[in-house]
Amino acid sequence: MSAARTIIAAALLIAADLAATVLAAAEIPPGERRSGFSFMSPDTQAMQNEDTANPGMLWVLDGETLWKTKTGAAGKACADCHNDARTTMKGVAARYPAFDQTLGRPVNLEQRINLCRASHQQATPLAYESRELLALTAFVAQQSRGLTIETGADPRLEPFVAKGRELFMQRQGQLNLSCANCHDDNWDKRLAGSAITQAHPTGYPLYRLEWQSLGSLQHRLRGCISGIRAQAYDYGAPELVELEVYLMLRARGMPIETPAVRP
């Protein structure tokens, strides 16, 4: 009898404790923010640091070729309008996703490239995660390497940041986990041997050894969403872009690493 009471009391205490933990869940203070880079082994860090060992550079090289290649009915190359990407694209990735006036919502770098293809090159959009789109995105984003993330300076993004934050905090899926449960509350711990990390999207598109390929932030987000046994949003879904905006705002002031390498 008393044993049963003790068990119930203990269970109640644990429940109260859990509730307190959830309430205590807080965003990471700016001073404690760490790039995924700092969680990696020295070998993987060396791979990212050296351009001739970083497989992401293969996509950057392809992107440089595509930048100069004329395409679409208009017969124009990116370089015909934007000239030398080293100057014109510098800092662009550090501001994305950015608000698009015509669409009235934020677009990420991949969507911007496809919008440009449609309106200026009169070319068909490139498929998400296709080699061409990843290559062009990586080439454009690499021009911002070392610059600090500034996404979110535009006040028109505010409602989308709020939605993204809500999604980040929202428990979902069969495992009933939110992004914040791992990446805000438990980033200093490990999950099945892997570092959990703080989820700062500093190096996208990045080369993931697990993928054996370059991949976008949306690829990573979809992987995480499937991991908590929830239904992943389609590529290009507004929800994913809102999450991207929130994550970039959360990483403001951190340097861009594109093309990063991750395990």
Added chain:
Amino acid sequence: MASALINVPKTAKRGEIIEIKTLMSHIMETGYRRTAEGEIVPRDIITSFTCRFNGAEIFRADLFPAIAANPFITFFTVAAESGKFEFEWIGDKGFAETASASISVE
């Protein structure tokens, strides 16, 4: 859009041990995976890598399905004289790529 990244020192002292690093873009499809419909994805790998220096072969490697995509091959050699390294990758489906790099030895 195959491309290679080569890292060879531009200059070296005679007799110095130098490291050659090569990275080749390739999917390295094992031939063991199946599609959602159950059909085998045909093997598509690099099978051989060769490095020649001034025409003479100095390094060769055979590659197999267990090697990851975008193979990164590094090796050491002794810088004996100035000249040209020629790299060659050969693989399934008629894959054949070459690259070269020069070194000047003092």
